[in-house]
Amino acid sequence: MPAARRPAPLQQKKNAIVLGATLSRWTMSYFAAALIAFLAAELLMTLGYGYPSAPVESASTLVLVHLVVLGWLSLLMCGALFQFVPVLVARALYSDSLPLPTLVCLIVGLAALLLGFLQMDGFVSTVFAFFPAAAALLAIGFGLALWNLGRTLWAARPLPLPARFVVVGLCSLAATVTFGIIFTLVLRGVTDNPHLADVVANGVPLHAIAGLGGWLTFTAMGVSYRLLAMFMLAPDLDSSRSRAGFYSGTAALAVAIGGGVAAICFAASLTLALLAAGLLGLCALVLYGADMLRLYRARKRRVIELNSRMAAFAMAGLAASVILIVALAALGFFAQHVAATAFLVAFGWLSGLGLAKLYKITAFLTWLECYGPVLGKTATPRVQDLAVERRAIRWFFLYFCAVWAATAALLLEMPMAFQACAGLMLIASLGIIVQLVRIRRLLDVGVAMRLPPGIRMPQLLRCSVQHD
Amino acid sequence: MTTSFVDVDVRPILRAGGEPFEKIMEAANALRPGEGLRLLATFKPMPLLHVLGSRGFEHEMRELGGGDWEVLFSPSATAPKSAEVDVPEIGDQGTWPEPLRHMDNRNLDPPEPMVRILAATEEMAPGEVMSALLCREPIFLLPELAKRGHAWRGDFEPDGTTYKILVRIGGARGTPQPDAA
Numbered sequence: 001m002p003a004a005r006r007p008a009p010l011q012q013k014k015n016a017i018v019l020g021a022t023l024s025r026w027t028m029s030y031f032a033a034a035l036i037a038f039l040a041a042e043l044l045m046t047l048g049y050g051y052p053s054a055p056v057e058s059a060s061t062l063v064l065v066h067l068v069v070l071g072w073l074s075l076l077m078c079g080a081l082f083q084f085v086p087v088l089v090a091r092a093l094y095s096d097s098l099p100l101p102t103l104v105c106l107i108v109g110l111a112a113l114l115l116g117f118l119q120m121d122g123f124v125s126t127v128f129a130f131f132p133a134a135a136a137l138l139a140i141g142f143g144l145a146l147w148n149l150g151r152t153l154w155a156a157r158p159l160p161l162p163a164r165f166v167v168v169g170l171c172s173l174a175a176t177v178t179f180g181i182i183f184t185l186v187l188r189g190v191t192d193n194p195h196l197a198d199v200v201a202n203g204v205p206l207h208a209i210a211g212l213g214g215w216l217t218f219t220a221m222g223v224s225y226r227l228l229a230m231f232m233l234a235p236d237l238d239s240s241r242s243r244a245g246f247y248s249g250t251a252a253l254a255v256a257i258g259g260g261v262a263a264i265c266f267a268a269s270l271t272l273a274l275l276a277a278g279l280l281g282l283c284a285l286v287l288y289g290a291d292m293l294r295l296y297r298a299r300k301r302r303v304i305e306l307n308s309r310m311a312a313f314a315m316a317g318l319a320a321s322v323i324l325i326v327a328l329a330a331l332g333f334f335a336q337h338v339a340a341t342a343f344l345v346a347f348g349w350l351s352g353l354g355l356a357k358l359y360k361i362t363a364f365l366t367w368l369e370c371y372g373p374v375l376g377k378t379a380t381p382r383v384q385d386l387a388v389e390r391r392a393i394r395w396f397f398l399y400f401c402a403v404w405a406a407t408a409a410l411l412l413e414m415p416m417a418f419q420a421c422a423g424l425m426l427i428a429s430l431g432i433i434v435q436l437v438r439i440r441r442l443l444d445v446g447v448a449m450r451l452p453p454g455i456r457m458p459q460l461l462r463c464s465v466q467h468d
Numbered sequence: 469m470t471t472s473f474v475d476v477d478v479r480p481i482l483r484a485g486g487e488p489f490e491k492i493m494e495a496a497n498a499l500r501p502g503e504g505l506r507l508l509a510t511f512k513p514m515p516l517l518h519v520l521g522s523r524g525f526e527h528e529m530r531e532l533g534g535g536d537w538e539v540l541f542s543p544s545a546t547a548p549k550s551a552e553v554d555v556p557e558i559g560d561q562g563t564w565p566e567p568l569r570h571m572d573n574r575n576l577d578p579p580e581p582m583v584r585i586l587a588a589t590e591e592m593a594p595g596e597v598m599s600a601l602l603c604r605e606p607i608f609l610l611p612e613l614a615k616r617g618h619a620w621r622g623d624f625e626p627d628g629t630t631y632k633i634l635v636r637i638g639g640a641r642g643t644p645q646p647d648a649a
Contacts, residue, residue, distance in 0.1 A: 021607045087607050091518065155521070158512075158529060230578060233603065235629065300575055364579070372612055376586035383579060 021086035023369055023463040026099040028440070030079025031358060032461050033107055035433055037071025038351070042429055045422035051339050052415045059121030061339075063114050068346055070110045070138075073216050074173075076354050078102070078145050080223065080361065081166065085149050088163040088226055089156035094148050102144040109137030116184075131184040142177045146170055161238045161246060165222020168250050172214020175257050179207035195265045202270060206260040209274075212342065213281065214253045216350050217318075221249070221288055224311065227357060228292070232299035232308050237291050245291065249284030252277045278329075285322055289315070306389040306396065310356035313400045317348025320404075340410035347403045347425070355399065355432055363387045363439045369463050370442065370455055378452045381445045387435065388444050395431030402428055471542045473506035474499060479536060482510045482626050489516075489621060490563075496520060496541070504542035511628050512537050514605075564621075564636055567599040568592065574603040574630065582609040585635065589618055592637045602631040609633075 041064055044050060050064035082099050086092055116130035124130075153159060153167055179199070185191050186200040199206075229236050256277035263270045292315055296308075321344045328334040328341065363386045371380040406421035440460055442450050451457065458464075476495045478488035488509075496505055505525070507513065517527055517539070525541040532538050569588055573581035581602050586609070588598055605622070613620050617638030624631050 022611050090514070090605055090607055156518075230604070233575070233577065236604070301577060368579070368608060372608070373615075375583050375612070376588070376590040380583075382583075 021083075021090065022092065023365060024079075024083040024086075024093065024099065025096055025463050026103060027079040027083045027365065028362075028459075028463055029461045030075050030082070030099070030103055031362070031436075033103065034072050034075035034079065035429075035436075037067050037075065037110075039426065039429060039433070041067045041072060042422055042426040046419055046426055048415070048419050052410060052413070052418060056339050059117045059123070062117045062120075065342075066110065066113055066117070069211055069216070070106070070113070073346065073350050073354065075103070075106060076358070077216060077219060078106070080354075080357070081145075081149055081219070083361070083365065084223060084227070085152050085163070085166060088160065088166065088223075089153060091152060091156045094151035094155070098144050098148045102141050102148070105137050105141030105144065109134050109141050112137060129188065131188050132190070135181045135184040139177055139181060142173060146174060160226075160236075161242055162222040162225040164246060165225070165249075166219050168246075168253065169215050169219030169222065172210045172218060172253055172257070176207060176211040176215055179203055179210060183207070198264050198267075199261065202264045203261070205270075205274065206257055206264075208342070209256045209260075209277075210253070212345055212350075214257070217345070218249055218253065220350060220353055223357075224292070224315075224353065225295075227360075228295050228308060228311060231301075231360060232295065232304055233301040234295045234299040237295065239291075241287055242291050245284045245287030248280045248287065252280035252284055255280060278325075282322065282326070285318070289319060305360065305384070306387075306393055307356045307360035310359070310396050310400075311353055313396075314349050314352030314356060317344060317352050317400075317403070321345045321349055337411055340407055343410055344403070344407045348400070348407065352400060352403065355396070355429070358436060359387065359392060359396075359432070359439075362436050365463060366440050366442070366458055369458050371452075374452055374455060379449060380452060381449045385445055385449070386439050386442065388438075392432065392435045395428045395435065399425060399428035399432065471502065471504040473504045473540060473542075475506045475508070477508040479508055479510050487621075489623065492516065496523070496525075502543060504540060507539045507541065508532075509537050509539070510535060510626050511624060513539065513623070516623070564597050564634065565595070567597045567634060569598040571598065571600040574601050579608070582606060582612070585609060585633075586612065586616075589613075589616065589635060589637055594637050597634055597636045599632060599634050602633065603629065605631050606633065 044064055044067070050058070050061040054060045078099075082093060112130045112134035115124055116134050118124040119126070119130055149166070149170060153163060153170075156163070159167065182196050182203070183200050186193075186196050225237060225242070228234065255273060259273035259277065260270055262268070263273045296304075296312065321341055324337075324341050324344060325334065328337050334341075363383055367381070367383045367386055374380060402421045402424035406418050406425065409415075409417035409421055437460070438444055440458065442457065474495060476492055478491060481488040481491065492505075492507065499505060505520075507516075512529065520527065520541050524544045526544045527542075528540045530538045530540075569592065571584060571588065573584055576584070581600070585598070585600050585606075588600075592598060605624075610620065610622075613635060619636040619638065620633055622631060622633035
């Protein structure tokens with residue numbers, strides 16, 4: 001009888017917070033900020049800003065690199081994690097209000113960092129200490145993100161395998177930020193500790209490995225285990241092979257970062273540490289590749305959606321990056337082509353996977369936000385009705401072809417061809433972003449179904465749970 | 469201080485295809501202050517960890533071999549906010565009627581399982597129960613059920629791959645409020 005039930009909406013709401021996942025309020029804002037940085041970086045590359053027109057270590061290349069890895073990839077990853085860590089651990093996010101101040105700190109910190117690089121170049125002539133401001137803001141921003149995600153994960157122990165990848169990714173993020181802070185402190189003359197000075201002189205590869213390899217790649221690997229299994233109706237993998245991949249990848253990062261720092265401080269061979277880490281990392285990636293092949297083969301869904309097909313292209317990008325690194329290292333050309341391999345990792349693998357998953361995640365979150373409250377009560381569109389895949393696929397193909405051609409142009413040292421390819425990447429990305437905005441604004445849903453009674457158009461940048 | 473543990477072995481119930489949840493919750497409710505619960509099960513009882521976690525229990529898990537697990541639930545050192553984060557639906561001790569509807573949603577593309585369950589809840593009367601089989605924990609469905617006032621009980625079957633959820637239709641339907649500000 002109804003009277004026997006506890007009419008306690010507050011308690012029911014708390015129940016919802018404890019079990020299951022709800023919409024992350026600010027994830028769309030992270031995605032929007034990330035995509036703006038992505039377009040800005042592609043525009044700069046098209047205009048010939050930074051490498052290969054300028055040296056790898058120039059201020060303009062540093063601006064470009066940080067716009068891509070902080071502005072685009074890290075904001076994308078943070079936004080995605082605020083939504084998907086709760087899904088991975090079936091538990092609500094520790095704080096739903098921290099992501100907004102986190103985003104503000106990260107964006108302002110990134111702006112300060114870029115201005116700091118421009119100041120280094122003499123392009124900005126004010127005396128304001130941009131580097132320390134950037135270090136403080138980015139440390140606060142990433143610190144808040146780590147705290148929020150860390151508390152969520154800590155409360156959900158024991159963690160499933162994908163979440164353990166995320167934990168290692170977050171530790172690598174902490175290491176990356178720490179390296180960054182050390183660089184700014186030493187370069188600004190705040191400290192003259194000889195060990196820290198050595199880290200600045202020799203630690204740039206470690207900063208890059210911790211960021212691209214640990215934070216971005218390892219986290220993306222973990223999330224892909226769950227997302228691909230979910231979207232292709234494949235079983236969740238937690239086999240001894242998956243665990244072996246996880247442990248060897250974790251060991252690779254520990255050897256590269258911990259061993260690397262020790263090698264620098266004790267004047268031992270950094271190359272040896274990186275070689276050992278490289279072999280462990282290779283093992284991890286081979287095992288991960290085998291697992292991904294198994295996921296695609298074991299799927300129950302025979303016809304897979306665009307996001308899963310495009311994720312396969314991104315993983316091909318990762319495989320190609322690994323082959324390229326091994327081949328260049330074997331031939332002794334790695335140092336010469338380090339930028340080309342970093343480019344392929346950032347745009348072929350990480351950005352490719354990010355765009356593919358954004359296409360699905362945007363549609364799913366928008367669908368859930370908009371139609372979740374009235375599911376079963378009235379006719380609603382399906383998730384796939386929010387997107388028109390045949391229109392989006394052209395832009396994805398153009399994007400991947402342009403990235404591969406751009407990598408070839410870098411390897412062949414053809415800067416003009418690289419700029420042309422970057423232009424094509426920009427056009428393709430704009431095409432994909434237009435599709436994302438169309439999804440968010442429900443423009444491809446038939447008018448009759450678009451807004452059932454009581455349903456409002458979702459906001460572009462903020463998820464709200466309607467009728468809450 | 470050492471915690472004394474009350475043993476609850478639900479393996480015979482699970483092997484007989486039964487539902488041990490009520491027995492576990494009864495045992496948990498009967499614990500004296502400072503006492504813990506030693507649970508023996510045939511799989512990792514993940515949802516239970518969350519439920520007892522919200523009641524202020526910490527847990528340690530150990531695989532016993534043969535797929536069996538031992539979980540030690542001990543009262544948390546930090547003050548639990550058990551009254552605040554009670555889980556009324558799951559902690560509901562009453563016996564539920566037999567399900568009137570059964571659905572096998574294991575081979576449906578997400579989010580179709582969620583859509584079908586919510587559609588079915590709209591067609592049923594208050595107090596009626598439905599059951600559904602899923603291929604994963606319905607993360608986004610659970611808050612929606614709670615919001616609509618329905619009670620649910622769910623867990624993985626002993627095979628570890630099928631998630632079975634029972635939904636009991638609530639009395640007050642959560643109808644959309646047009647343009648609720």
